[in-house]
Amino acid sequence: MTKETTVAVDDNRKVTIAAIAREAGVSVPTVSRVINGRSDVAPQTRERVEELLNRHGYQRRAPAMRTNSGLIDLVFPDLDSPWAVEIIRGVEDVAHAAGVGTVVSAIHRRSASAKQWLDNLRSRASEGVIFVTSTLEPPLQAELRRLNIPVVIVDPAGVPPQEAPTIGATNWNGALRATEYLLGLGHQRIGFIAGPPQLLCSRARLDGYRTAVEAAGLPGDDKLIFPGDFYHESGFAGGTHLLNLAKPPTAIFASSDQMALGVYEAIRRKGLRVADDVSVVGFDDLPEVRWSSPPLTTVRQPLAEMGLLAARTVLRLAQREKIESPRVELATELVIRDSAAPPRA
Numbered sequence: 001m002t003k004e005t006t007v008a009v010d011d012n013r014k015v016t017i018a019a020i021a022r023e024a025g026v027s028v029p030t031v032s033r034v035i036n037g038r039s040d041v042a043p044q045t046r047e048r049v050e051e052l053l054n055r056h057g058y059q060r061r062a063p064a065m066r067t068n069s070g071l072i073d074l075v076f077p078d079l080d081s082p083w084a085v086e087i088i089r090g091v092e093d094v095a096h097a098a099g100v101g102t103v104v105s106a107i108h109r110r111s112a113s114a115k116q117w118l119d120n121l122r123s124r125a126s127e128g129v130i131f132v133t134s135t136l137e138p139p140l141q142a143e144l145r146r147l148n149i150p151v152v153i154v155d156p157a158g159v160p161p162q163e164a165p166t167i168g169a170t171n172w173n174g175a176l177r178a179t180e181y182l183l184g185l186g187h188q189r190i191g192f193i194a195g196p197p198q199l200l201c202s203r204a205r206l207d208g209y210r211t212a213v214e215a216a217g218l219p220g221d222d223k224l225i226f227p228g229d230f231y232h233e234s235g236f237a238g239g240t241h242l243l244n245l246a247k248p249p250t251a252i253f254a255s256s257d258q259m260a261l262g263v264y265e266a267i268r269r270k271g272l273r274v275a276d277d278v279s280v281v282g283f284d285d286l287p288e289v290r291w292s293s294p295p296l297t298t299v300r301q302p303l304a305e306m307g308l309l310a311a312r313t314v315l316r317l318a319q320r321e322k323i324e325s326p327r328v329e330l331a332t333e334l335v336i337r338d339s340a341a342p343p344r345a
Helices: 017-024 028-035 043-055 082-098 112-122 138-146 171-184 200-215 232-243 257-269 287-291 303-318
Strands: 006-008 014-016 069-076 101-106 125-132 151-154 166-169 190-194 225-227 251-254 279-284 297-300 327-330 333-335
Touching (some): 069 082, 069 303, 082 125, 125 303, 151 303, 166 200, 171 251, 171 279, 171 297, 190 200, 225 232, 251 257, 257 287
Parallel strands (some): 069 125, 125 151, 151 166, 166 327, 279 297
Antiparallel strands (some): 006 014, 297 333
């Protein structure tokens, strides 16, 4: 059994703070703020929670025993990607301004780390949880709903729960514009390195690429599409595979910057030059790609802004505010640098 924070009742039974929150129709962090004497609670809400605490005979603990409150939980499938840092930066900016802390975790679906994370979540007063590229499995959805903890998802992996707001980017449009740019330079054989197929953003980028190729009247060629995973190694593998085709592409669109940098390495090992021999376009606009050689042309995904908006949304949900736009896509932008040029005659 998982140990939960509890409040005492007169008949020696225990009632969880989560139960008080459900009965009051508020979040667990709100009950914690009332218990800890925080001022950021609406008077009517405070009165309702105080009445329930008194009804159950809750005895205030000494200040030294109080549980810390005011936290945003930020959960990634892993933390070894530079884009995770950008999202964290956006969340931290909002959290700092709001006077709350941030707990960053990496959990894997159906793993021991997921259970441990949930156990830890029950023991702290979290304002809400931001999941990044998560499927949010039904059992986890149910438990968070039971705890009355609000959830926001950044770049959902699958169809998100109806009640969970999502923050994403215009992945389809960004991929479309990048492919159109390469077509406009005169490229007719454009390789594409895809991301994980279970992610909605990956599928949208692949669809945007295909739409642009079809709109240009070019035949689709599945040999030009390589399955990647957004990381450097798969970009190198994809670039190597595409360049070894009997009829290799003159340009490669990698659907993440890390994969694009892997393509750079594949081009160099082939004895070729980026842009002069093979054009490369990425997706994300991570800070380091402007310093790559040559600087990478890429689709800017507003990662920090996505984190910022997710944090603002989860704090609004914690205050039981209504969210007018539960499905938000922030605009992407093609950033033209020096990694793409017209194909050799």
